[in-house]
């Protein structure tokens with residue numbers, strides 16, 4: 170199993186190299202050279218497996234032997250043992266044809282835990298084999314930071330530094346980060362905005378000497394291993410609902426297109442997925458693309474589903490690569506046009522192919538709130554968060570065009586208690602934190618306040634990061 174870049178001009182890599190590289194050197198994203206596939210008999214044999222056993226089965230072909238199954242299996246079991254539901258990603262039935270898949274039973278109550286809990290452990294294993302250490306730096310407006318911190322805490326080969334804008338995250342979000350007291354976790358409250366945080370992280374990566382000295386790395390959403398880990402729950406849901414004998418459709422609230430691209434991957438591996446419904450909030454660049462074949466950036470509007478407030482969907486390039494028949498050169502030109510002019514269009518033939526599987530719906534703020542309210546009032550009384558509501562509203566918009574005998578699964582990407590204000594405004598009920606976080610407000614915090622100054626942040630990272638093993642060897 171080898172991985173190729175969507176831009177066609179970076180070296181072909183093995184799994185462990187792709188894991189550590191993140192972005193390809195030509196600016197592209199890594200994808201498998203060919204998708205591993207499962208026959209219908211093999212998919213049938215997945216019925217009744219525990220989530221961890223299913224995960225091992227689905228992901229092992231991607232490792233290409235660079236992490237052995239014997240090394241991999243305990244990582245997977247350990248990663249998902251920390252979820253507070255035995256099924257890890259349980260299904261809840263809403264009506265005859267509609268289910269919700271709850272992806273928020275991990276430590277930070279959002280679906281990113283499903284991939285990141287495994288990723289932290291994979292980093293540790295791969296780095297130990299290479300006798301290396303990494304320093305992970307990242308910026309967060311609130312959500313991704315806590316998932317990354319929980320993934321990396323207490324990992325032997327990782328030191329993690331997360332910058333958040335001081336006073337500009339919610340208290341729950343801040344506490345989910347700053348109450349992790351592990352010695353390898355460093356929270357920086359920056360005297361500045363989220364954009365300042367992002368600029369400083371970029372500047373650290375652009376400082377080649379610093380990057381090499383610290384062996385800087387990231388766990389951002391373009392990392393291939395995150396996609397790999399997300400493919401698993403599509404198999405889990407489909408097999409429970411009767412696949413491969415019965416096809417299944419999914420509705421996915423989407424920002425960077427990572428989650429729904431994982432569904433596309435599951436289909437490429439042989440899972441009978443009939444339709445993928447993409448839900449966007451008012452930042453609707455993807456819904457506009459699937460309607461028109463043109464992708465045009467617009468300014469970002471803040472919404473009550475902030476994890477989807479994006480201007481550009483970075484993972485979308487992986488789908489485009491296939492729409493361009495894996496022609497890296499043509500895709501590089503297309504992405505160049507997009508960067509220069511903020512817009513590009515695919516041909517009607519390419520759009521037609523995309524629309525065979527995908528459709529998109531924009532869900533505005535009123536409909537998002539109305540969907541939280543109506544779901545709360547419906548038979549099961551389910552509380553959903555605003556991101557989940559975007560996906561479910563998109564599902565409802567698509568359903569008149571779908572075969573009702575095909576189950577439609579809407580993904581619940583965050584626990585409602587993660588966005589209590591928006592949920593309370595829509596439903597009148599404030600969702601309580603689940604037991605694992607019930608004492609969040611009493612926990613001790615550890616955070617350092619730093620000025621918006623590159624040197625100050627770099628000095629802090631230098632003073633706290635353990636030296637990389639390879640640097641230490643080099644000096645010896």
Ligand SMILES: *Cc1c(COP(=O)(O)O)cnc(C)c1O
Nearest residue numbers: 424425426427428476556582583
């Ligand atoms: C990250 C996130 C999303 C968007 O997922 P993508 O993979 O970027 O499309 C949606 N909902 C929640 C709660 C998230 O944290």
